[in-house]
Amino acid sequence: MTHSPWSLDVAMALLEPLRDEPGPVLIALQAIQGEFGYVPSEAVALIAGTFNVSRADVHGVLTFYHDLRTIPAPPNEIKICVAEACQAVGSRELEKALKAAYKEEVCDAFCFGNCALGPAVMVNGKLIGRATVAKVAEGLK
Numbered sequence: 001m002t003h004s005p006w007s008l009d010v011a012m013a014l015l016e017p018l019r020d021e022p023g024p025v026l027i028a029l030q031a032i033q034g035e036f037g038y039v040p041s042e043a044v045a046l047i048a049g050t051f052n053v054s055r056a057d058v059h060g061v062l063t064f065y066h067d068l069r070t071i072p073a074p075p076n077e078i079k080i081c082v083a084e085a086c087q088a089v090g091s092r093e094l095e096k097a098l099k100a101a102y103k104e105e106v107c108d109a110f111c112f113g114n115c116a117l118g119p120a121v122m123v124n125g126k127l128i129g130r131a132t133v134a135k136v137a138e139g140l141k
Contacts, residue, residue, distance in 0.1 A: 003038075003072075008042070014032060029047065029062055037073055044059055078102055078140075080107075080109060080131070081109050089118045094121070
């Protein structure tokens with residue numbers, strides 16, 4: 001997925017239609033990330049000023065939601081479920097193997113709702129049930 005480089009004008013154009021939305025901070029953060037691939041630090045002050053909330057409020061929402069990021073995403077994103085059901089069928093061992101192979105691209109997640117087919121892994125937005133290192137490698141192709 002290709003994202004635009006940071007642009008104040010583009011960011012302001014994204015935020016303008018959200019002025020009348022109730023509770024617009026999360027929606028604004030999602031819009032910024034959707035356009036730029038992450039939420040640059042400059043966007044926090046812009047969102048705070050646009051919606052008349054504190055930067056602390058925006059930062060609180062930004063850091064609360066695990067899918068929002070403050071740095072560009074790696075080329076591939078591998079999320080492994082580490083909730084109890086997936087742990088019971090080996091997600092922690094799979095996580096170690098995946099981190100050894102893919103390092104910064106692997107992050108923990110908590111439940112994809114695919115408990116019956118654990119361990120569950122999400123590769124670039126695609127769910128893999130009964131995941132193995134080989135299945136993840138295939139999902140990256």
